[in-house]
Amino acid sequence: MDYSNRADTEVKEEMRKILFAVIFILCAGMLSGCSSKTDVDTSTVFIEKKGNIISVDVEHLDKDYYDTEELEEYITKHLEEYTQEHGDTVEQASFDIKDGIAKLKMEYDSCEDYTGFNGIELYTGNIVEAQAAGYDFDTDFYSVSDSDEKKKVSGDEVLKDDECKAAIIKANVDVQVPGTVLYISGEDTEMVGNNTVSIVSADANEEAHLTYIIYR
Numbered sequence: 001m002d003y004s005n006r007a008d009t010e011v012k013e014e015m016r017k018i019l020f021a022v023i024f025i026l027c028a029g030m031l032s033g034c035s036s037k038t039d040v041d042t043s044t045v046f047i048e049k050k051g052n053i054i055s056v057d058v059e060h061l062d063k064d065y066y067d068t069e070e071l072e073e074y075i076t077k078h079l080e081e082y083t084q085e086h087g088d089t090v091e092q093a094s095f096d097i098k099d100g101i102a103k104l105k106m107e108y109d110s111c112e113d114y115t116g117f118n119g120i121e122l123y124t125g126n127i128v129e130a131q132a133a134g135y136d137f138d139t140d141f142y143s144v145s146d147s148d149e150k151k152k153v154s155g156d157e158v159l160k161d162d163e164c165k166a167a168i169i170k171a172n173v174d175v176q177v178p179g180t181v182l183y184i185s186g187e188d189t190e191m192v193g194n195n196t197v198s199i200v201s202a203d204a205n206e207e208a209h210l211t212y213i214i215y216r
Contacts, residue, residue, distance in 0.1 A: 038105060042198070044174040045114070047124055047167050053108040054093075055118075061100050068097055075104065082117050089113045121170040127159060127214065130166045141183040141212070144191050150184075158183050158214055167213040174198045175213055183214040 038046065038056050046054040075095060082090055089109040096103055108114040111122045123130060131137065141158050142150035158164070167177050172188075176196040184197050186209055192198050199211050 040174070042174050044176060044196075045122070045169065045171075046176045047111075047178060049178040051110055051124065053111055053114045053122070055106045055108070055114065057102075057104045057106075059102045059104075061097065061102055071095075071097075071102065078117075086113065086116065090117050121168075121210070123166070123168040125166060126162065127164050127166050128162050130168065131159075135166070135168055135212075137212070139185050139212070141185050141214070142189075143183055144181055153183065161216075164214050164216050167215070168210060169199070169213075170208050170210045172199050172201050172208045175211075177213060177215045179215040181213060181215045183212070185210075185212040 038044070038054060040056050041058060043058045044056050046056075048054065072095060075092060079090060079092055090113050091107045093105040093107050094103070095105070106117070108117065111124045114120070114122050123133060123135065125133070127137070137155035137159055139155055141153050141155060143153050144150055164182060165177075165179065167175055169175055174192065174196055178195070180194050181191065181197060184191070186199070188199060188201050188209070189211060190198050190200075195215070197211070197213050199208070201208060
């Protein structure tokens with residue numbers, strides 16, 4: 001028996017097991033990272049680098065007034081109607097109700113699909129493209145890059161760096177962008193980390209304002 005060949009085979013087999021173990025750990029880490037990103041307690045819109053959108057709607061429901069099957073049927077019907085007209089550009093990723101809290105995760109190919117499906121204005125692009133699309137930057141902005149304290153700056157100051165990108169939305173919701181936020185508009189905004197803005201109107205019954213999020 002050639003013991004040297006046998007030893008080589010055993011070493012190779014052991015290395016193969018170690019390699020598969022490392023790959024498994026890395027994949028598990030990436031998957032858990034993806035899932036934790038959208039595991040939020042408040043409604044959040046995630047703007048991805050490639051331009052696609054992920055939304056997680058979080059609603060606290062009164063158990064006496066909701067029916068899980070009715071909610072699921074409504075979501076399914078609305079999704080079917082939209083995809084029949086626009087193609088498979090919107091997908092329901094998950095939906096569940098636990099302890100009176102409903103969470104609906106949706107995935108959209110673009111901000112146009114998010115707007116079309118939800119009826120909520122959303123725009124993403126660089127600030128030059130945003131201007132060309134008709135968005136007016138003549139409003140009060142706040143610098144948030146230096147500290148947690150908001151420092152008021154003009155729209156002209158924001159427009160000096162045309163390499164910056166803009167996320168513009170008309171909704172009271174959290175928004176996470178694929179970069180570092182430099183400026184935000186509106187009094188009803190606050191930072192949650194360096195890439196997430198929380199938009200909450202002081203008056204819950206007041207219609208949401210158009211909010212500008214400038215990032216790089």
